[in-house]
Amino acid sequence: MHREDFTMLDSDIVYFDNGATTLKPKCVVDSMVNYYTRHTSNIHRGDYDAAIKTNKLYDDTRKVVAKFINSDSDEVIFTSGTTMSINMVVFGYMEKVLNTGDEVLLTKSEHASNVLPWIKLAEKKGIVIKYMDLDEDYSLKLESVKKSITDKTKVISIAHVTNVIGDVRDIEGIGKICRDNSILFCVDGAQSVPHMKVDFKNSNIDFLSFSGHKMCGPTGVGCLILKKKYLDIMEPLCYGGGMNNYFEGDNSYELKKGVTKFEAGTPPIAEVIGLREAILYLDKIGIENIHKHEIELKKYLVKRLKDVPNIRIYNEKSDSGILAFNIEAVFAQDSSIYLNNYNIYVRAGNHCTKMLKDEIGVKNTVRVSMYLYNTKEDVDKLVDVLKKSEDIFKIVI
Amino acid sequence: MDNNLRREIILDNYQDPMNRGLIEDDSYLKVNTNSESCIDNLDFMMKIEDGIVKDIRFDGEACAISTSASSIMIRSLIGKKKEEVEVILDNYRKMINEEEYDSEVLGELNVYDEICKQPNRKNCALLPSVAIKEMLEEKDND
Numbered sequence: 001m002h003r004e005d006f007t008m009l010d011s012d013i014v015y016f017d018n019g020a021t022t023l024k025p026k027c028v029v030d031s032m033v034n035y036y037t038r039h040t041s042n043i044h045r046g047d048y049d050a051a052i053k054t055n056k057l058y059d060d061t062r063k064v065v066a067k068f069i070n071s072d073s074d075e076v077i078f079t080s081g082t083t084m085s086i087n088m089v090v091f092g093y094m095e096k097v098l099n100t101g102d103e104v105l106l107t108k109s110e111h112a113s114n115v116l117p118w119i120k121l122a123e124k125k126g127i128v129i130k131y132m133d134l135d136e137d138y139s140l141k142l143e144s145v146k147k148s149i150t151d152k153t154k155v156i157s158i159a160h161v162t163n164v165i166g167d168v169r170d171i172e173g174i175g176k177i178c179r180d181n182s183i184l185f186c187v188d189g190a191q192s193v194p195h196m197k198v199d200f201k202n203s204n205i206d207f208l209s210f211s212g213h214k215m216c217g218p219t220g221v222g223c224l225i226l227k228k229k230y231l232d233i234m235e236p237l238c239y240g241g242g243m244n245n246y247f248e249g250d251n252s253y254e255l256k257k258g259v260t261k262f263e264a265g266t267p268p269i270a271e272v273i274g275l276r277e278a279i280l281y282l283d284k285i286g287i288e289n290i291h292k293h294e295i296e297l298k299k300y301l302v303k304r305l306k307d308v309p310n311i312r313i314y315n316e317k318s319d320s321g322i323l324a325f326n327i328e329a330v331f332a333q334d335s336s337i338y339l340n341n342y343n344i345y346v347r348a349g350n351h352c353t354k355m356l357k358d359e360i361g362v363k364n365t366v367r368v369s370m371y372l373y374n375t376k377e378d379v380d381k382l383v384d385v386l387k388k389s390e391d392i393f394k395i396v397i
Numbered sequence: 398m399d400n401n402l403r404r405e406i407i408l409d410n411y412q413d414p415m416n417r418g419l420i421e422d423d424s425y426l427k428v429n430t431n432s433e434s435c436i437d438n439l440d441f442m443m444k445i446e447d448g449i450v451k452d453i454r455f456d457g458e459a460c461a462i463s464t465s466a467s468s469i470m471i472r473s474l475i476g477k478k479k480e481e482v483e484v485i486l487d488n489y490r491k492m493i494n495e496e497e498y499d500s501e502v503l504g505e506l507n508v509y510d511e512i513c514k515q516p517n518r519k520n521c522a523l524l525p526s527v528a529i530k531e532m533l534e535e536k537d538n539d
Contacts, residue, residue: 333436333460337518349436363458364436393411397404397461 001293002285003373014344014378019163019191019322019351019369021213024278028216031277032270042266044242058269061276062259068279068287069193069208071200071225077262078272081222082190083113085209086157088224088262089186090117093207093234094155100126102154107132107140108355109162114188115355118157128152131355137317138359139167145174155184160192164351164367165315165360166298166322168192175204190214194282195320195371196291200225212271217278221271224262231258240264290372294321297370297379304383311386314360321370327389332364338392339366342385403508406469411461414468416454425452426532430524437463437521441528445536448479453529462512462521469505470525479533486526486533493522 003009005025015023041051043058066073079085098104104118108131118129132148135141140158156178161168171187178185186207192198193208194215200208207230211222226234236243236255243264247253255261282290298321305311310328327335336348347367350357357363368382425442437459444451453471470489474482489506491498495513512522 331458331460331464333521337460337515363438393408393461394404397407397411 001372003375005281006373009373012343014374014381016344016346016368016370016374016378016382018194018214018371018374019367020347021219022194022216022371023373024218024274025216025281027281028218028274028277032218032274035270035273043269054269054273057273057276058267061272061279064276064279065223065225068283069189069198069200069225070202071208072228074258075200075225075228075231077224077226077259078267079209079222079224079262080220080268081211081213082188082209085207085222085224086113086186086188087117088234088237089207089209089226090121092237092262093230094127094184095121095125096233096235098125098127098154101128101152103128103130103150103152104155104157105130105132105145105148105153106157107134107162108359109134109138109165109167109353110157110159110355111163111188111190112352112354114157114159114186127154134359137167138162138165138315138356139318140169142170142173142177145177149177149181149183153181153183155186157186157188159188159190160198161195161320161322162353163191164322164324164353164356164365166191166318166320166324166369167315168196168319171203171205172199178206179204191320191322195287195294197287206230212275212278215278216281218268218271218274220268221275231261234262236262236264238262238264242266285372293372294370294374295319297321297374297376298323300376301368301379301382304379305386308383308386310389314362314365321374323368324365325368326362326365327386327392330389330392332366334392334396335366335389337396338389339382339385341395342381344382344385398507398510403511406505406508407461407465410465410468414455414464416452416471417456417464417468419454419456425454426535428528428531428535429457430528430531436460437524439463439467439524439528441467441525441532443529443532445479445533450474450477450479450482455525455528459524460518460521462509462518463524466506466509466522467525469508470529473504473506474529479536482529482533486530489526490523493519 006023008023039050039053041054043055062073062076065076133144160171175185184206187205189208189210193210208225213219243256243261245254302316312326314324332348336346339346425444427442429440431438439455439457439459441455443453455467488498488502509522
């Protein structure tokens with residue numbers, strides 16, 4: 001649907017790398033070009049018309065984000081993306097409140113950005129990282145969460161939708177468990193916020209991170225949504241203009257209250273404006289419609305791949321638009337190079353989930369990740385090309 | 398070189414590579430390479446005695462180009478003097494990077510002389526040479 005909004009699709013490509021980044025609709029690009037060509041200005045301190053317009057768009061984006069994921073707008077911090085958001089949580093908040101021996105629960109299907117900051121914090125503070133067991137289909141069941149909790153568990157930090165298996169975690173259920181056990185709940189929404197309804201308040205999430213570029217928005221911008229009560233305690237990782245009330249020669253200073261404390265320096269203004277437009281665009285289509293469309297396409301892809309004998313699928317059941325597979329006896333990267341020959345864009349590798357190999361027994365996979373503009377014809381094209389993959393080495397060598 | 402022959406040599410070395418599999422032996426130099434631009438991840442080990450490469454072995458997960466290049470390179474280098482190895486590695490790197498090079502010294506490695514047409518595969522082809530060079534430098538620093 002809405003393929004006409006995406007200039008990239010004018011060329012004859014099948015774009016199946018949406019887990020890495022999505023295409024950008026014209027309205028998003030136009031909003032940014034408009035900023036650069038018609039109302040370039042910095043935010044916060046300008047009294048002229050262009051600056052007032054820019055300021056209004058920038059501030060309004062917080063409201064647009066808040067409505068989209070059901071938070072309050074004064075709980076929305078603009079960051080450079082999911083990775084920065086999680087690092088801010090770990091080193092700005094958790095480093096302050098966690099102590100030696102406190103336990104943090106993760107899973108082995110987490111992205112590097114939700115593992116490495118915690119490993120670094122374990123080095124610095126002596127916290128203990130534990131990995132919750134995954135089910136046979138690599139999903140995370142509530143029972144596994146419950147049995148992993150001890151009286152030392154202080155944090156659960158997980159992806160809402162994992163980026164290789166694409167399994168959807170029951171974050172409402174896990175959020176309730178966290179509330180009942182006074183555990184902080186951090187959710188990596190990079191692969192869920194763009195694709196399905198995420199409800200910050202009703203899922204009892206303490207910290208929610210996501211990126212703009214995976215949801216039709218520009219690169220370089222994302223969000224950290226956090227409950228208001230953490231704003232005072234959390235420390236910024238960056239200091240500078242726009243986030244302080246005063247500083248004096250005697251080294252005294254006062255930082256701003258609220259979300260702007262975490263946005264030192266000139267923020268990515270064009271990108272925030274682009275993000276606003278992207279969310280309005282997704283909202284117009286309806287996030288539930290997008291989710292439904294992706295699930296339908298995934299089911300169709302799985303069904304069609306049953307006719308292809310030499311394909312191993314790793315996540316047939318997961319309820320998202322992500323499918324991880326390998327062609328038998330072919331290295332994932334050779335497969336993606338083969339598909340590129342037919343203008344089919346996928347991703348090969350470990351997709352930054354380097355521990356998942358412990359679970360699925362293979363380091364590298366080919367990942368198809370779908371979005372609103374993918375079609376059954378795209379799937380057909382992929383399947384047809386995979387069907388004739390016995391010739392793969394004639395193509396890739 | 399004929400394209401079919403080129404493909405056949407590469408495919409043979411991919412499907413049945415020389416000296417794949419590591420051994421326990423502390424007299425070998427060891428290095429792990431993984432390229433930033435691709436997902437190949439290979440371990441190499443090399444034995445040098447009296448300035449001569451006695452053995453090179455490798456193992457790991459990698460694409461057709463990295464794996465076959467490792468195999469062909471190992472076959473080309475075993476038994477050579479360290480100085481000869483350096484000349485081969487240098488000319489190989491130049492060939493992959495489209496610089497002037499001496500194809501005479503490269504033998505079977507010439508099958509990769511057109512890999513530059515696929516820029517994303519240059520690093521795959523270079524992987525074994527980077528690993529072996531690193532081990533040689535390590536030897537020099539001993």
